[in-house]
Amino acid sequence: MEKRALRKIHDWLWEIPKSYRSDMRVPAHVYADEPMLDSMLHDRSLDQLVNVATLPGIRQWAIAMPDAHEGYGFPIGGIAAIDPAEGVISPGGIGYDINCGVRLLRSKHSADEIRDHLPTLVHSVAREIPSGVGRGGPLRLKKDDLDHILRDGATRAVEMGFGNASDLEAIESRGAIDGADPAHVSDHARGRGGDQLGTIGSGNHFVEIDRVDKIFDAEAAKALGIEVDRILILIHTGSRGLGHQVATDFLRVMVGSMQRYGITVPDRELACAPFRSPDGQRYFQAMAAAANFAFANRQVITAGIRRAWKHELNSDIDVIYDVAHNVAKLERHSVGEVLIHRKGATRAFPGQPVLIPGSMGTASYVLMGQQGSMEQSFGSSCHGAGRVMSRTRARSEVAAPELRARLQKLGIIAEAASNKGLVEEAPEAYKDVDAVVDIVHRAGVAKRVARLVPVGVIKG
């Protein structure tokens, strides 16, 4: 796409008009400053956004957040609100890692108080929480138990003894999306990920021990129990192999059934089915079940961190918030009920904490959703820094010993399942998270509350 195809609306917002391509049903909105837009034009993010704008039933705009980069079907950092009566559901609008998301925990300690304990604390957390490729967890769930998790998410994890009922109040949708039906989660999916509850996995997933570095909004921070130097813990993971397989299973179903529904899309990864069709409903119910598995996963991981905290510091931790960034949900917005697809995008309802993990070695952010998100982005914000360097290039350009030394110099203790996993997530592989957050703040989508810097990293 050429830059001249875009119309500048604000310093932080650009529009691709509906006239750009004859099959677009709505215009596309891109939240970015000019350097970010230039970066997006280097890959196919915006062509993919235009493809999203062609989906049957899409309302108002296809939206890209400032962390957008090329994905499959949808760009990562893409949002689409679709009329559930007339429109479609697309697994490509959610992604392979269903309910990949972030949870923020609050300790009772300052950075000074844990400084001497940090090496053993990091090691203790790493020991409690399995990480790495395909690693199973300590739980061996029988089919009925897994079905309960798939239906009731974090609620069931709490019933099983992983955490407190009060934790549920601090989780998006109280940790369970309505409509989940375990019957539509295949044996393949159960076999691939059913034993992975309580595990981080690999890739960009992690547990981080963070120090609050800066407060931008004292009142909002106080409401969340956050002050400068407070130690918080950030968890970033999703539905593991179970969710990957649910996505694979239904993408295959929809690639095969689109013709039957008379739907054509410009990219097979946008394969979709009418939301009200049997295929659409089965996928939604399976996707919700996988999302519930992810909420339960973060709940079980929280229990592991609590054990480590108790063991090392004899203190407890609280859940500040837990939010999904790869999910589809039915929500009511100004245009009526819509099926909102968020792929690498975070719900950002007014007054709701929005958690933005940065790259290892830079910073993460706590934001607060604003009214502007309801008016501009169907209650959605960005989800992270956004990748700019391939894993292959990161591996060839970053040496693990050098990266470890650099992190150590910054006062960060890193424990990783492999050197490869560590270097692939080096800070230079990501966009500048400060700049990404600045855009959503200026746009009135979500305001800055606090910036966190890591002091301990546990990676797959």
Next chain:
Amino acid sequence: MIEIIEHTADIRLRVSGKSLQELFTEALRGTIGLLQPQKGARRVQRVVKVEAPDTTILLVDFLNEALSNAHANREAYDDAVFSSLTETSAIAQLTGNDALAFGEDVKAVTYHEAEVRRDPNGQWSTVLVYDL
């Protein structure tokens, strides 16, 4: 033949073969190779059956079926014997070893950019993009 091509978020392979069967077998080896399996000594075999509207979808679905089996059963396949392979259906026996561990996670083989083609010399090829 398998060639790795740069991709911002994930990984992309260009795969080719002198026949459709060779293309599928090479793509299987490339896919399982991405998992970086630490192979055990036990030999394993598994039957995979796939049908699809066209050859590109057939290949991606075949590979995803192999990937699901590899993850679920902790197996690393290095060969496939096709009892049937047409442009829209495949029945194959995958053979390989048990996997003690995998060094890389591959969430899925995507349909993104995949297009099975046959050139005038009869060579089959496609690009495959993987979500890691």
